[in-house]
Every structure is written in C-alpha cells, then in structure tokens.
Amino acid sequence: MEAGQKGYLTFRDGVKACVPTILGYLGIGFAAGVVEKGVGLTILEIALLSLLVYAGSGQFIICGLLAIGAPVSSIIATVFLVNLRHFLMSLSVTYHFRGRSLLSNIGVGTLLTDESYGVLTTALQEGRSVTSSWMHGLNVAAYLTWLVANLAGGLLGQFIPSPERFGLDFALTAMFLGLWLFQAELPLKKRTRQTVLVLLTVVVSLVILMRVSTAEIAVIGATLCGCLVGAFSERKEVIQ
Numbered sequence: 642m643e644a645g646q647k648g649y650l651t652f653r654d655g656v657k658a659c660v661p662t663i664l665g666y667l668g669i670g671f672a673a674g675v676v677e678k679g680v681g682l683t684i685l686e687i688a689l690l691s692l693l694v695y696a697g698s699g700q701f702i703i704c705g706l707l708a709i710g711a712p713v714s715s716i717i718a719t720v721f722l723v724n725l726r727h728f729l730m731s732l733s734v735t736y737h738f739r740g741r742s743l744l745s746n747i748g749v750g751t752l753l754t755d756e757s758y759g760v761l762t763t764a765l766q767e768g769r770s771v772t773s774s775w776m777h778g779l780n781v782a783a784y785l786t787w788l789v790a791n792l793a794g795g796l797l798g799q800f801i802p803s804p805e806r807f808g809l810d811f812a813l814t815a816m817f818l819g820l821w822l823f824q825a826e827l828p829l830k831k832r833t834r835q836t837v838l839v840l841l842t843v844v845v846s847l848v849i850l851m852r853v854s855t856a857e858i859a860v861i862g863a864t865l866c867g868c869l870v871g872a873f874s875e876r877k878e879v880i881q
Contacts, residue, residue, distance in 0.1 A: 650770075655778020658764070659786075662756045662779075666786045673700050674794020680704045684795050691791040695752070695784065696724050700791075726861055730758045737765065741773045749773060752780035835874045843867040 670691075677687045677700065694700055699720040706716045731750040738746055757779050764771055846866040850859035 650772050650775060652774045652778035652781075655775040655780075656782045658760055658775070659757070659779045659782040662760065662783045663786045665756065666783060667790045669697055670787050670790025671794040671798075673697060673704075674791040674796075675798030676701060676704045676794075677791065678795040678798045680707050682707075682795070684792065687791050687795040688788065691788045694720070695754070695787060696720070697787075698723055722855065722858070726864065727753065729861065729864055730755075734758070734761060737761075737771060738773055738776070745773045745777075749776050749780065752784050754780075754783060757783055835871070838874060839867045839871045842870040 673691075674687055677690060682690065682704075690700055690703065694703065702719055702723060703716055706719065731753055734749070734753070735746070738749055741749075757776075760779060761771065761776065843863045843866065847859055847863035850862045854862070
C-alpha cells in the first residue's frame with residue numbers, strides 16, 4: 642500500500658463497515674419474514690429462502706406470486722429479471738479482486754448486494770485499498786443479518802400484523818439512499834459536470850425505457866446508458 646493511503650484489510654474491518662447495512666437489514670428482513678410467514682411458509686422454508694435467494698425484492702416478489710398461485714417457471718423468470726442487475730455490479734468490481742482465488746471471487750460475487758456494492762464503491766472512491774478478506778467480512782455480516790432478521794420476522798411476525806406502521810418497509814430504502822449520497826458526494830465535488838451529466842442520463846433514459854419495457858429491463862438499460870456516457874466523458878477529458 643502506498644504511503645498515506647488509507648486501507649481496509651481485515652475481515653473484521655469489513656464487518657465494521659457493514660454496520661449501516663446491518664441496521665437496514667434488520668428492519669426490512671423482519672418485514673420480509675412477516676410476509677413470508679403470512680403466505681404460509683414454514684420457518685425452515687423461510688430460512689432456505691433467505692439463504693438461497695438472498696434478495697429483498699426477490700423474496701417479496703416470490704411471496705406475492707405464491708399468494709396468487711403463480712407457476713414455478715413464472716416465479717423463477719420474474720426473480721431472474723428483477724435481479725439481473727447483479728451481473729453488472731459483479732462485472733464492475735472484478736478488476737479490484739484480480740489475482741484472488743476462483744473460490745474467493747465466487748464468494749464475493751455470490752453475496753454481493755446493492756448495499757454491499759454501495760459500501761465497496763464508496764470505499765474505493767475515497768481512495769481506500771480494499772481486500773478480499775474485507776469484502777468477505779462485509780458480505781458475510783450482511784448475509785447472516787438478513788437470515789436472522791427473516792427468521793425473527795417469521796417467528797414474531799404474528800404479533801406485528803402491520804410492520805409498515807413502524808416504518809420497517811422503508812428501512813432498506815432509507816439506508817440505501819444514505820449510502821448513495823455518500824457515494825455521490827465525492828464525484829460531485831471533483832467532477833461536478835461529468836457526474837451531473839451521468840445522473841441526468843440515467844434518470845432520462847430510465848423514464849423513457851419505463852414506457853416501453855419492464856421496470857427491470859429499464860433499470861439495466863438506464864445503467865448501461867449512464868456507464869456509456871461516463872466512459873465517453875472520461876475518455877474525452879483524458880484526450881484533452
């Protein structure tokens with residue numbers, strides 16, 4: 642590591658960096674457990690759903706489709722489209738974990754979520770040197786918290802019939818907005834024009850694509866448009 646460069650090195654550092662995510666997951670995970678129990682899933686099924694799917698939006702969608710008796714093929718296809726953005730997120734961080742073992746990289750990609758991705762990219766923008774051990778600490782802490790929160794919701798949810806009254810359904814959204822603001826703060830200060838241009842591109846393309854495609858495809862398309870504009874403007878600055 643270069644002199645003066647701040648870094649995240651250990652598994653324990655990753656767990657510490659996960660604290661904001663943990664707080665958000667406790668609320669939304671509990672709400673998910675309540676919903677899962679409400680559609681008739683057993684505690685074992687809730688545990689398996691949390692461990693194997695591990696996606697807040699995906700799990701809520703599964704519960705909604707189960708409630709209307711949708712076929713398994715429809716559930717699989719819907720959840721796949723909803724979480725297709727994770728391919729883009731995983732691809733964008735591969736550069737930072739080159740040279741690591743295949744098993745380690747599979748672990749990083751498998752447990753990567755919107756929130757852990759936000760923490761990672763914020764750390765990278767702050768000039769920190771991250772390691773696979775740190776990333777595993779971040780991911781595993783979030784993963785176990787999500788499991789525990791879902792189980793707690795399944796076990797205790799019968800005593801809280803309307804978790805949205807306590808704001809539990811908004812906990813994850815609020816936490817993700819906080820992570821995004823921290824992530825956008827530095828680029829806005831250093832490259833205001835470029836950052837605003839990318840954000841406008843994403844917003845405009847998202848609005849347009851939402852009119853002609855599904856929400857999931859619109860999100861992916863808007864992300865790609867933002868990446869293209871960002872890459873083009875970055876290249877233009879380098880040439881100049």
